[in-house]
Amino acid sequence: MTTAAPTVGGRTRLSQSQSLVSRLVGFATSQEVVLLLVVVLLFTVVGNANPRFLAERNVLNIFNGNAYIAVAAVGMTMVIISRNIDISVGSLIGVLGTISGAMAVNGYPIWSSWLVPILLGGLVGAVIGFMVAYLRIPSIVVTLGLLSILKGGLITVTNGEWITDMPADYFLAQMRTPELSLPGITIPAIPSPIIIMVILTLLAALWMRYSATGRAIYAVGGNAEAARLSGISEKRIIMTVFIINGLCVGIAAVLWATQLSIIQSTVPAGLELQVITSAVVGGVSILGGIGTTVGAMLAAILLSAINSALVFINVSPYWFRSVVGVLILITVLTDMLRRRRTQI
């Protein structure tokens, strides 16, 4: 907890009469724009150093292969804005992905092998939400416990056996839209993960900005007491947030599983960290109350671009996790400094 500076004489942070210039400055220094610039800069610099980095295959892989992280980061954004955390996402993606693959192999209809993991994700989210909101266990403990239950449970149940030979029409993540030839321009075929990532991110961003429930998430994260006094049920909001998060994790799991030809029945190592990092670097304030899903998506893209770039500039990928750690620290520090400046 930081000590909040008292507001002297009812001075408020946002005034109605903000000038156009200061609004423009605010927009240009917003996390989303900064991230976008960093991504562009990274592609330019690394692309100059090694043109193969910009090969269509690699760029596509950066956006497409890690879209599931951005999808999971949508849910994580809401969770962190409500002043909670979920460190079990990585394990849950592993478990739900394995369930999806196992269903497809064992002759269940393809649509159900996509749908059931998503619903199960929502169910697990509801359980977490119940424990956090109604039983008052901190989310860090609930999800820490759940992480080990899921991780250990997955290997115990599957014995680490790989799932292969999924039916040909199972691979949702490898599908593309047909190429559209309009007079004048042709729209290239877009892989489905990118479409799902973009649509989900924008939907969530709009919902959080304009719907009553969406606004309530910010209210609960910003000042739980004030939210309660203005008639918002904190418990219901936290339940909702974790259920949505579970659904997002379910979708992410399906995208993850359907891009693999072999599902290894293990939990991808360090995945939760990548999801949390995306949300935090994307501008979600760790003190709750601030952030957007668009920033999280851009941060997820930045992370996978960095991961890929390391190889192209001849740096061992073993350093990736240090980069992630430093990136979180830098973002959090700038966030703290920014808040300190606006408060005083």
Place this chain on the structure above:
Amino acid sequence: MTTTTRPSGDTPEQMSSRLRSFLLRQEVILLIISLLAVMFLAFGSDRFLTANNLLNQGRLLTEIGLVALSMTFIIITGGIDLSVGSILGLCAIVLGVMWDPKGAFAFPLEVAVLICLLVGIVAGFVNGLIIVRLGVPPLITTLATLALYRGLAEGISQARSVRGYPEEFYVLGQGEFLGVPTQLWVLLIFCIITAVVLSRTVFGRATYAIGNNELGARFSGLPVGRYKILIYTFSGFMAALAAWIFVSRVSTTRSDMGSGLELDAIAAVVLGGTSIFGGSGSIIGTIIGFILIQLLKNGLALSGVTTDGTIVVIGTVLILAILVNNFIQRRSGNG
């Protein structure tokens, strides 16, 4: 939480309510559960209740135990340290790389160990500095350094392991002193030191005060920031010590050492009745907590449950322990 004993002359009702609150204390409940578990496990396998097995289990619990002791202080202040496992990994790698005769440094073993401990201290100090001076919440700070320290371990080692230490190095992790595994003595010494510091010194009382009301502690003139930095630094040191013992026990260094250690340590502390919200807890509770976890692991392994199955049980126990703890605190709060 009442810890002081009042002068005698209580009415029978007061006596019975005191008895009830004593029996409802987490440590007592935990001790009863532990005894039941031991009895149950002893019936399950005749290899369980042997001096040999129990001493061997002592070897295995030392690393978790050491880290859980310092974690107790951190959780009592209302913080958390998720980076301990990564610090252990980093320190182990540093120890190996500094000593490695074929490597760039090839220091004597004593120097390598010293550097290993120093790296742990610095790593913990950095955590404390970020948390206290920059005001970043402990959860986020240590989540970031969890990635950072593990990343450094992976980057430095490049997935190579270092092995082939001289024979005398294994005394700490595999040897015995007076018939008891060497590292158990180390653990015992630190159990006593931390228990005394937490319950009998100004520093210990300040730790509770910070957890109960940090602002209040600050206003009463306690050097809150300095104490917190000291506690996180101590946590880094304990992780480094655990790394030294770990490497000595398993005879090799790998960068993935200690991953998931934070889970075991936090589970032990919380199981021992330390409130995850800060402000209350004890070293005795933590000691019973990590012993119970190790007994559970061992008993399950002896009855044929895999390591992965055991992780499931520990996760479940962690959540249940907090549920029960919350329930008890709510009851005693109402009563």
